[in-house]
Amino acid sequence: MGDWVRVCTTAELLPGESKVAWDGDVAIVVVNYDGDYYALEDRCSHEDFELSAGCFDGEEATIECVLHGSKFDVRDGRALNPPAYAPAVRFPVKVEDGSVWTRDDRD
Numbered sequence: 001m002g003d004w005v006r007v008c009t010t011a012e013l014l015p016g017e018s019k020v021a022w023d024g025d026v027a028i029v030v031v032n033y034d035g036d037y038y039a040l041e042d043r044c045s046h047e048d049f050e051l052s053a054g055c056f057d058g059e060e061a062t063i064e065c066v067l068h069g070s071k072f073d074v075r076d077g078r079a080l081n082p083p084a085y086a087p088a089v090r091f092p093v094k095v096e097d098g099s100v101w102t103r104d105d106r107d
């Protein structure tokens with residue numbers, strides 16, 4: 001399991017905003033939804049495409065894949081409409097020392 005990766009300061013990730021961080025070669029998209037932080041692998045479960053290229057909706061808590069239009073709930077990663085059915089991989093987030101941190105916690 002990797003160490004925590006610093007994403008940015010909390011002031012750099014305001015409600016409705018998103019950032020991409022890297023844990024090794026794994027891209028992670030971190031969002032601020034209404035003051036709470038969530039992290040998903042930056043990879044659509046339909047095909048290997050960056051979710052961060054799409055639009056994070058800070059009111060609906062969804063991120064839309066621009067390739068074929070599937071939306072994912074950023075809070076739990078579930079796919080909300082086809083063609084993606086599998087959830088996006090979720091990663092933990094913590095706030096410490098004024099910064100937002102995440103990591104790939106898979107074995």
Ligand code: FES
Nearest residue numbers: 044046047065068
């Ligand atoms: S690659 Fe994301 S919906 Fe197809």
